[in-house]
Amino acid sequence: xxxxxxxxxxxxxxxxxxxxxxxxxxxxxxxxxxxxxxxxxxxxxxxxxxxxxxxxxxxxxxxxxxxxxxxxxxxxxxxxxxxxxxxxxxxxxxxxxxxxxxxxxxxxxxxxxxxxxxxxxxxxxxxxxxxxxxxxxxxxxxxxxxxxxxxxxxxxxxxxxxxxxxxxxxxxxxxxxxxxxxxxxxxxxxxxxxxxxxxxxxxxxxxxxxxxxxxxxxxxxxxxxxxxxxxxxxxxxxxxxxxxxxxxxxxxxxxxxxxxxxxxxxxxxxxxxxxxxxxxxxxxxxxxxxxxxxxxxxxxxxxxxxxxxxxxxxxxxxxxxxxxxxxxxx
Amino acid sequence: xxxxxxxxxxxxxxxxxxxxxxxxxxxxxxxxxxxxxxxxxxxxxxxxxxxxxxxxxxxxxxxxxxxxxxxxxxxxxxxxxxxxxxxxxxxxxxxxxxxxxxxxxxxxxxxxxxxxxxxxxxxxxxxxxxxxxxxxxxxxxxxxxxxxxxxxxxxxxxxxxxxxxxxxxxxxxxxxxxxxxxxxxxxxxxxxxxxxxxxxxxxxxxxxxxxxxxxxxxxxxxxxxxxxxxxxxxxxxxxxxxxxxxxxxxxxxxxxxxxxxxxxxxxxxxxxxxxxxxxxxxxxxxxxxxxxxxxxxxxxxxxxxxxxxxxxxxxxxxxxxxxxxxxxxxxxxxxxxxxxxxxxxxxxxxxxxxxxxxxxxxxxxxxxxxxxxxxxxxxxxxxxxxxxxxxxxxxxxxxxxxxxxxxxxxxxxxxxxxxxxxxxxxxxxxxxxxxxxxxxxxxxxxxxxxxxxxxxxxxxxxxxxxxxxxxxxxxxxxxxxxxxxxxxxxxxxxxxxxxx
Numbered sequence: 155x156x157x158x159x160x161x162x163x164x165x166x167x168x169x170x171x172x173x174x175x176x177x178x179x180x181x182x183x184x185x186x187x188x189x190x191x192x193x194x195x196x197x198x199x200x201x202x203x204x205x206x207x208x209x210x211x212x213x214x215x216x217x218x219x220x221x222x223x224x225x226x227x228x229x230x231x232x233x234x235x236x237x238x239x240x241x242x243x244x245x246x247x248x249x250x251x252x253x254x255x256x257x258x259x260x261x262x263x264x265x266x267x268x269x270x271x272x273x274x275x276x277x278x279x280x281x282x283x284x285x286x287x288x289x290x291x292x293x294x295x296x297x298x299x300x301x302x303x304x305x306x307x308x309x310x311x312x313x314x315x316x317x318x319x320x321x322x323x324x325x326x327x328x329x330x331x332x333x334x335x336x337x338x339x340x341x342x343x344x345x346x347x348x349x350x351x352x353x354x355x356x357x358x359x360x361x362x363x364x365x366x367x368x369x370x371x372x373x374x375x376x377x378x379x380x381x382x383x384x385x386x387x388x389x390x391x392x393x394x395x396x397x398x399x400x401x402x403x404x405x406x407x408x409x410x411x412x413x414x415x416x417x418x419x420x421x422x423x424x425x426x427x428x429x430x431x432x433x434x435x436x437x438x439x440x441x442x443x444x445x446x447x448x449x450x451x452x453x454x455x456x457x458x459x460x461x462x463x464x465x466x467x468x469x470x471x472x473x474x475x476x477x478x479x480x481x482x483x484x
Numbered sequence: 485x486x487x488x489x490x491x492x493x494x495x496x497x498x499x500x501x502x503x504x505x506x507x508x509x510x511x512x513x514x515x516x517x518x519x520x521x522x523x524x525x526x527x528x529x530x531x532x533x534x535x536x537x538x539x540x541x542x543x544x545x546x547x548x549x550x551x552x553x554x555x556x557x558x559x560x561x562x563x564x565x566x567x568x569x570x571x572x573x574x575x576x577x578x579x580x581x582x583x584x585x586x587x588x589x590x591x592x593x594x595x596x597x598x599x600x601x602x603x604x605x606x607x608x609x610x611x612x613x614x615x616x617x618x619x620x621x622x623x624x625x626x627x628x629x630x631x632x633x634x635x636x637x638x639x640x641x642x643x644x645x646x647x648x649x650x651x652x653x654x655x656x657x658x659x660x661x662x663x664x665x666x667x668x669x670x671x672x673x674x675x676x677x678x679x680x681x682x683x684x685x686x687x688x689x690x691x692x693x694x695x696x697x698x699x700x701x702x703x704x705x706x707x708x709x710x711x712x713x714x715x716x717x718x719x720x721x722x723x724x725x726x727x728x729x730x731x732x733x734x735x736x737x738x739x740x741x742x743x744x745x746x747x748x749x750x751x752x753x754x755x756x757x758x759x760x761x762x763x764x765x766x767x768x769x770x771x772x773x774x775x776x777x778x779x780x781x782x783x784x785x786x787x788x789x790x791x792x793x794x795x796x797x798x799x800x801x802x803x804x805x806x807x808x809x810x811x812x813x814x815x816x817x818x819x820x821x822x823x824x825x826x827x828x829x830x831x832x833x834x835x836x837x838x839x840x841x842x843x844x845x846x847x848x849x850x851x852x853x854x855x856x857x858x859x860x861x862x863x864x865x866x867x868x869x870x871x872x873x874x875x876x877x878x879x880x881x882x883x884x885x886x887x888x889x890x891x892x893x894x895x896x897x898x899x900x901x902x903x904x905x906x907x908x909x910x911x912x913x914x915x916x917x918x919x920x921x922x923x924x925x926x927x928x929x930x931x932x933x934x935x936x937x938x939x940x941x942x943x944x945x946x947x948x949x950x951x952x953x954x955x956x957x958x959x960x961x962x963x964x965x966x967x968x969x970x971x972x973x974x975x976x977x978x979x980x981x982x983x984x
Contacts, residue, residue, distance in 0.1 A: 350854045352846035359843050362832035369791060369829055370844040370897065371815040429834050 181474065182423050182438040189442060193449040200452055207329050211399070213444030214333040215392045219411055220418035220440045221344050221433065222273075222388025225381040227419050228348075229361045230428025231288035233382060235276060235295035236415055237408035239389040242299040243269040244396065244403035248312030251319060258318035266390040272299055273386020277379030288382070296412070303405040311404035315397055323398015333395045337437075340391070345433040357381060361428025417464065418443055421471040442467070491553070492517045492682050493538070493569075493651060498547035500533055507533045509707045510547070515651065518680045520673060522693045522714070524726055525703035526916065531686055534703070535653055538684070539571050540564045570644035571653040574660070576636050578628045578643075585611035585624035588643045614642045618672050634665025638672060652676065653684045658692060660777045663981055670696055688943075690719045704728050735949025736921060738928045742952075743767030745803060746936030747788075747819075747905045752797030754780070754787050759960040760797070765905070765936050770927065772951030773940045775980045780960035781940045782824065785907045789814045789821040801905060815844060817905075820898030824910035824940075826887070830894040833883040837873065838864035840882050840893050845901040867896035871926065888919025895926060905936040912946065924950055944973050958982045 194201040219236050226233045243265045251261035272295060279291035325332045348354035356377045359367040368374050389408075397403050422439030424431025446467060450460045493515040500508040508530045515521050523531045536542040538549075540558040549556050551567055558564050564571075578587050585607045594603045594610075611624035620638050628636060637657060644652055654673075658666045673683060673696055687693055693700060697714040702725045709725050727734060746767050751760045761784060765771045773781050786792045788799060790808040799806050806817045814821070823829040831840055841864045842849060849860045864878045871892040873885070882893055891911065898906065908927070912920040927950070931937050941947050947954055954971045956964040956979035964979035 346854070350857065352850060352855060355839065355843065355846060355855070358835060358839075359832050362834050363828070365829045366832055367843070369789070369811050369821060369823060371810075371812045371901075372843070373810075373812060429832065 181478070182421060182435055182442070182471070185421075185471070186438050186442050186445065189445055189449070193445065193452070197449065197452040200449060203329055205448065205452075207326075207331060207334075209441070209444050209448045210334040211331040212448060213440050214331070214337050215396050215399075216411065216414045216418060216443060217337045217437060217440035218340065218388050218392035218395065219415035220422075220436050221341060222385035222392075223412070223415040224344070224419050224422075224424060224431055224433065224436045225357060226288060226292075226385055227361075227416070227424050227426065228357050228428060228431050229378060229381055230364070230426075231280070231378070231381070232292065232416070233273075233276065233385045234289065234292040234412050235272065235299060236385060236389040236392075237411035238296045238299035238303065239269050239272040239386050240393040240396065240408035240411065241303040241405055242272065243390040244393040244407060245303045245307050245312065245405055247319070247393070247397065248315070248403040249306065251316060252312050252314055258316040261316075261319060262394060265394055266387055269390020269393065270383050270387040273383040273389070274379060276386065277382035280382065281375035281378050292382075300405070300409075307405050309405055311402050313402045315401060315403070319394065320398040320401060323395045323400075333398070336391075336395070340388075341433055341437050348433060353377060353380060358429055361430075363429070414443060417468050421468060423475060425475070439471075490516055492551070494550040494553075495534075495538075496548050496550075498534065498537060498549075499545050500537060500542060501545055507706050508537075508544075509705075511703070511706075511708045513701060513708070513711075515682045515684060517650070517682050518677050519698040520677055520683045520685050520696050522697040522700040523684060523686045523703065524688075524693065524700055524722060526726060529703040529726075530706040531703055532655070533706075535571070535655060535684070535686070538564070539569060539653065565647070568648050568650035569653065570647065570649045570651070572637065572640050572644070572655065572657055574656050576633075576640050578636055578640060580629040581627065583625050583627055584615075584622055584631075584639050587628055587639060588614070588624075588646050590643075592646075610646070611642070614645055615639075618642055618645075618675060620668075620672075632665065634661045634668060637661070637669060641672060641676070649681060651682045651684065653686075655686045656688070657685075658687060658689060662776065662778065666692070690722055693722075694719070702726055734921065735946070736924050736928065737950055738932070740768040740770075740931055740952065742769045743934070746801070747938070748800040748803075749788060750798040750800070752784070752787060752799070753795040754783055754960070755793045755795050757795070757960055761960075761962055763955055763962060763965070765938050767934055767936055768931060769937075769952040770931060770950055771936075771938045772947040772954040773938060773957060774942075774944065774947045774954055774976050775957035777942060779957040779980065781957050782909055783960075784957070785821060785909055785938075785940060789819055789907065791821075815901055815903070818903050820901065820903035820906045822891075822894050822898065822906065822908045822911060824913055826890050826894060826914075830897075831882045831890060834881055836879050836881060837868065837885075837893055838878040841867055841896040841900055844897050848900075863900065864896070867899060871896055872922070886916075886919070888915040888922065891915060891919070891923055892926070895923075903935070905938075906930060907938045907940070909940045910942065911939060912941075912943075944976060947976070948972070956980050 199205055222236060223233055246268045247261045247265035250256050250264045251258055276288065276292050276295050279285050279294070280288050285291045322333055322336060327335060348357065356367065356372045359370070359372060360374055360377055364374060396407060418439035419431065419436050420426065420439070421442055422431065422435030422437070424435065443464060446464060447460060450463060491514045495511065495513040498508055498511045499506065511530070511534060523534065525531050533542060537544050538558065540560045540563050543559060549558060556567065579590065588611050589607045594606050595601065596603050608624045615622050615624070618638060618641065622631065622635055622639065628639065631639070641652065657669055661669060670692065676683060685697065694714055699711055700714055700717065700722065701711045702709045702722065704726060744767050745764055747765045750762050752762070753760055775781050783792065787794050788808070790810045790813050799808055801817045801819070808814045808817060827833060832843070838861050842860050846855060849855050861878055868876050868878060873889050873892045882890060885893065911927070912923055915923065927937055939951060948971060952968050954966045954968065954976065955962050956976055958980055959982065963982065964975070966975065
């Protein structure tokens with residue numbers, strides 16, 4: 155008798171839980187699909203291979219910055235410096251390969267290394283200097299890196315990068331941009347990192363409860379330094395893709411990009427309070443922003459209005475998340 | 485005096501359930517002006533739920549409430565405030581960076597007219613006056629953060645009096661106060677009583693309740709058991725009614741024989757302290773550390789576990805000198821620290837049970853760069869069945885579990901690290917009676933398997949009920965080391981308050 159009752163209860167609760175779990179897992183994806191459906195109706199040009207590949211290409215820089223940004227946000231932190239770090243990385247790459255004519259591979263390595271170094275410094279500032287919040291350390295880095303990028307180049311752009319460097323940003327495999335393939339590979343690696351390695355779990359643990367993580371023997375400082383270093387590294391990688399697309403590096407590159415990256419992460423369902431968020435959510439967040447920009451362009455919506463629109467989407471996405479959290483807590 | 489004048493607040497047949505589980509069953513309660521009405525019951529008996537219904541934080545499922553004889557609905561905190569109900573919680577609601585008078589008039593500042601600036605002079609004058617009538621010499625201009633916890637509480641009471649408050653609810657007000665602060669609070673309570681203010685008083689300190697209480701209502705498992713006249717009862721009766729069973733059932737003590745030395749602490753000085761602490765814990769015994777809140781027990785545990793730095797001293801684990809500078813070092817040496825704040829320091833609430841159980845020992849689940857997720861899950865499933873965690877679902881989030889089950893998850897985390905020395909800080913705080921017994925049995929089985937167990941507890945019956953030897957701390961020092969046979973409440977309290 156009692157067995158029957160428990161099974162009954164179970165089925166009931168599973169059914170009740172399904173839509174909620176489904177929404178939390180696939181809410182952003184449903185949003186993306188709805189958006190695509192609406193745009194295909196509104197514009198004949200949206201649902202074409204050319205245009206979709208265009209969207210994919212346009213999403214790549216932000217997608218790479220966003221996956222880097224996901225890590226600090228998972229630890230309840232933030233990295234405001236990624237746009238500037240992108241700039242300082244590509245300017246250094248320009249100086250190495252264009253101004254000094256060194257091997258392109260060395261240039262690529264330098265770009266990634268400078269990005270990672272800036273991120274590492276962010277981590278050191280946060281953990282060893284004990285600055286109170288990464289908002290502050292990375293705000294500082296944002297200004298310092300931008301300043302240096304302007305100084306070392308005399309505020310002038312650098313043109314004429316070698317083919318090898320442009321490869322990531324320009325080439326296609328069939329119709330698919332190489333840069334988008336790169337994004338998918340990077341996202342798979344981050345997914346494995348976050349879900350299948352100890353350090354990945356530590357990142358969630360620190361974001362979920364820093365004190366509990368520390369008392370469980372997690373070296374919190376070490377993990378945070380890794381987090382910010384990877385965020386910087388991704389800024390460097392995004393810079394390489396960007397240089398390929400526009401065939402130049404300029405010191406004001408990436409200005410304001412940190413905000414799009416944060417938006418992608420948040421639209422993708424990550425919590426600003428840390429501990430919650432996924433790689434695939436972030437990808438969908440980045441795609442939603444790209445689709446929205448593309449669609450609004452196709453519909454001849456001006457850039458100013460686009461900005462306002464994306465702002466509304468961010469607010470709506472987070473509001474839906476707040477509602478969801480509230481229903482869980484009940 | 486007719487019936488409606490004699491009773492300030494009357495509750496009849498109050499019931500409340502959470503997701504089908506009844507937590508209050510047809511509870512009646514009446515509160516008279518000028519009386520100290522004590523609510524007594526074990527954790528989980530329904531006291532806080534009842535309080536929250538009175539203050540409007542929860543809504544009742546069933547039952548009626550009457551205020552001065554008239555039916556009322558208290559749908560939210562603002563309703564309670566309008567009636568004149570104030571609550572002093574364990575966690576105080578004061579803005580630390582503001583002054584006493586600013587806090588007392590927070591949200592209803594005095595102005596000369598609607599659009600003028602604040603009338604600071606008047607607010608200071610009225611604050612000073614109020615504090616004086618409570619017999620307090622607290623300056624209205626003192627910053628809250630500069631006051632001790634006892635004084636802050638008195639400010640909170642004075643704040644309640646700036647309104648036309650008729651009923652003050654105090655939820656364990658003395659639990660973190662020193663002896664002299666407690667005296668001060670109790671005399672303030674008597675002063676409030678003289679003014680005709682009714683007080684609902686929740687505390688576990690039975691002697692204190694008998695001193696200041698007029699009537700005592702005892703709750704058990706959500707039902708009202710009895711309302712006693714404080715002058716006609718005694719602690720034995722209260723405990724019997726509260727627990728509904730004898731003490732032997734509550735503390736399943738097993739007999740062990742003391743084994744080898746497990747943890748030896750020698751001349752340990754915490755950072756910035758001048759006091760040296762030395763003690764030894766053995767296999768085959770449960771070592772209790774008793775003392776008042778603030779005696780330095782948690783600080784000692786944190787220092788041993790490498791959370792807080794030390795100035796000097798040595799730690800030996802199973803006879804081997806061990807340097808512990810961080811929790812990592814401590815875990816490597818085989819130590820486990822089950823903190824008093826499960827949610828704040830023990831668990832990652834929005835992660836699954838297997839995540840929480842294995843987080844302190846992920847290196848054991850590594851194969852190449854990756855974790856073996858299925859093994860990790862299997863190990864957790866084992867712990868869940870061994871410790872009888874409910875619900876038995878590894879993918880449940882820790883947040884969803886009851887206090888007792890959360891505690892089991894924390895214990896599982898340390899079993900997973902194969903710890904040999906367990907330091908429990910208030911292991912049964914906020915856990916209901918049944919789960920407490922389970923935790924004690926778990927602790928017994930740890931000892932039986934050769935672990936060294938140290939228990940820090942503020943609850944004397946717990947210390948006396950399950951420990952074999954008891955250390956007492958007072959102001960950062962160990963003031964007594966008593967075998968169970970020589971320990972009793974008086975001896976421990978004497979050592980805990982510094983009297984020899």
